[in-house]
Amino acid sequence: MVGSGLNAKGSDSMMEDEAAIQFHEVSFATKELTILESITGSFVRGEITTLVGPSGAGKSTLFRLCNGLLSASSGDIWIDGVMIGDYEPVQLRREVGIVLQSATMMTGTVRDNLELPRALQGESLTDDEAEEYIEVVGLGKEFLTRNSHDLSGGQKQRVSIARTLVNRPKILLLDEITSSLDRVSTHEIEELIVHINQRYKTTVIWITHHLDQALQIGTYTWVMIDGELVESGPSNLLRNPENEDVRRFVKGEAE
Amino acid sequence: MSFITLVIALVFVAIPLVLSKTLNLGLERDTIVATIRSIVQLLAVGYLLQFVFDSESILYIVLMIGLMIGAATENARKKGSSIPGITWKLIVTFLFVQVLTQGILLSLNIIPATAQYIIPISGMVIGNSMVLGILFLNRFTSEVASRHEETELILSLGGTPKQAVHRPLVTSIKASIIPTIEAQKTIGLVQLPGMMSGQIIAGADPVQAVMFQLLILFLLLTTAVITSIMLGYFSYPTLFNDRMQFIKERSNREA
CATH class of the missing domain: 1.10.287 (Helix Hairpins)
Structure with a gap:
């Protein structure tokens, strides 16, 4: 099963062995409008790729396709060389973890929230594990007994990251997780993600609207505009984009 | 008169x-x-x-009950028009409630097997089942819409559709049953139930009338619980597709 789809595609997959996620002419449309149009490209395994672009570019939709919350209208997606349709939805969602911008907390304690991914499998989280996960995201173990609704925005975002990590995802999708945070919290979360990437070799794809963040954190960057992937490569491309639209976007963001 | x-x-x-x-x-x-x-x-x-x-023909009794179920379905289905196949789901629910309650009433000789008993009691059971069905469908549609972020979170962490709608489902089932239980607590204190009043006016012994009223109350408890649970378990799978994806358009579309 592994790779069979890739061999059939052949040509444009030079990086196939390194690709954590690979897209081939992926489009997504609802009844009313086209959200993604013919996306072809890949996210490099074990690296941090940042995903930038104006709002409405289809970035969050792309994430939902990778995590299986949505299916592409056309085109193919491979996760670790396996066609996305060949995954059981539950297995896919555990391997491709997503941290949503809303950082929704379930009613209960922080520990209850951390245990959620296990509880969904009919398993539990040991106290040692709970402490380990909460410490990985820079919160003390005293937080475990706190009511999840009493947390600040930054704390919720950290718990949300830890909760996704409980599934031990190979790929981590982060959807604007620092957009509502102050500079200090943002910086701490950035360090945390770099740390997770290095410690667990987790592939990280990070949607951000801070170009500084995209440059600093990402080894690679994708720029999406109006549902299309207009430029991709090493993050430095943001310093001197080739595409006119990207140039305009970067200039606009910088001002 | x-x-x-x-x-x-x-x-x-x-x-x-x-x-x-x-x-x-x-x-x-x-x-x-x-x-x-x-x-x-x-x-x-x-x-x-x-x-x-x-x-005294069984055929006419069956025909009348069929008419009642038809009318109840016609009324309730408008509230659940966003759920595919709601018509047969309602018919099966009403039919099951009817067969169960009459089955117990007749087999245990609680009421005599004559049209005079079967038809009015069926009317009350099906009528209440209809009201319960409408209450449930209204609540479930709005619960699913308002807790949409939780549903998505659970799916994204590898939960099944059943786990993802567990809370809206249980909340709606409870919310639709509570009025029946509450009404039962205060019954007779303020207002005499219509059926009992009617019997007393028609000259029946008040204690006999009360006993019949109690029978109806007990029946309605079963009716309420069975109706909302059955409709709940019939309805929630239609909110998801076979890739365990939440079909957003469906839950948002109100009748």
């Missing part, structure tokens, strides 16, 4: 008509339509019941 006295009783329709006219409430038309409809419908039912009782 004679027809003459019934005609005299129309004075109770005249009062609202006169008041509506003098105060410009604009309710005259609706009041007249409602009065005429209630006269025609109830008299028709009365003669129909008389005919069915006299004939």
Whole structure:
């Protein structure tokens, strides 16, 4: 099963062995409008790729396709060389973890929230594990007994990251997780993600609207505009984009 | 009661008509339509019941119950029009509730197997089942919409559709059953139940009337619980597709 789809595609997959996620002419449309149009490209395994672009570019939709919350209208997606349709939805969602911008907390304690991914499998989280996960995201173990609704925005975002990590995802999708945070919290979360990437070799794809963040954190960057992937490569491309639209976007963001 | 006295009783329709006219409430038309409809419908039912009782034929009993289920389905399905196949889901639910309650009533000899008992009790059971069904569908549709972020979170962490809608489902089932239980707690304190009052006016022994009323109350508890649970478990799978994806358009589309 592994790779069979890739061999059939052949040509444009030079990086196939390194690709954590690979897209081939992926489009997504609802009844009313086209959200993604013919996306072809890949996210490099074990690296941090940042995903930038104006709002409405289809970035969050792309994430939902990778995590299986949505299916592409056309085109193919491979996760670790396996066609996305060949995954059981539950297995896919555990391997491709997503941290949503809303950082929704379930009613209960922080520990209850951390245990959620296990509880969904009919398993539990040991106290040692709970402490380990909460410490990985820079919160003390005293937080475990706190009511999840009493947390600040930054704390919720950290718990949300830890909760996704409980599934031990190979790929981590982060959807604007620092957009509502102050500079200090943002910086701490950035360090945390770099740390997770290095410690667990987790592939990280990070949607951000801070170009500084995209440059600093990402080894690679994708720029999406109006549902299309207009430029991709090493993050430095943001310093001197080739595409006119990207140039305009970067200039606009910088001002 | 004679027809003459019934005609005299129309004075109770005249009062609202006169008041509506003098105060410009604009309710005259609706009041007249409602009065005429209630006269025609109830008299028709009365003669129909008389005919069915006299004939003592099982065929007519079944036919009448079929009519009741048909009418109840027609009323309730508008509230659940966003759920595919709601019509047969309602029919199966009403039918099951009816078969279960009558099955117990008749097999345990709680009521005699005559049209005089079966039809009015069926009417109350199916009527209540319909109201419960509407309450449940209203609540479930709005719960699913308002807890959409939680649903997505659970799916994204590898939960199944059933786990993802567990909370909206249980909340809606509870919320639709609670009025039945609450009504039962205060019954008789403020207002005598309609059926019991009717029996007493018609000359029945009050204690006999109370015992029948209690029987109905107990029946309605079962009716309430079975209706909302069945509809709940019939409805939630239609919110998801076979890739365990939440079909957003469906839950948002209100009737």
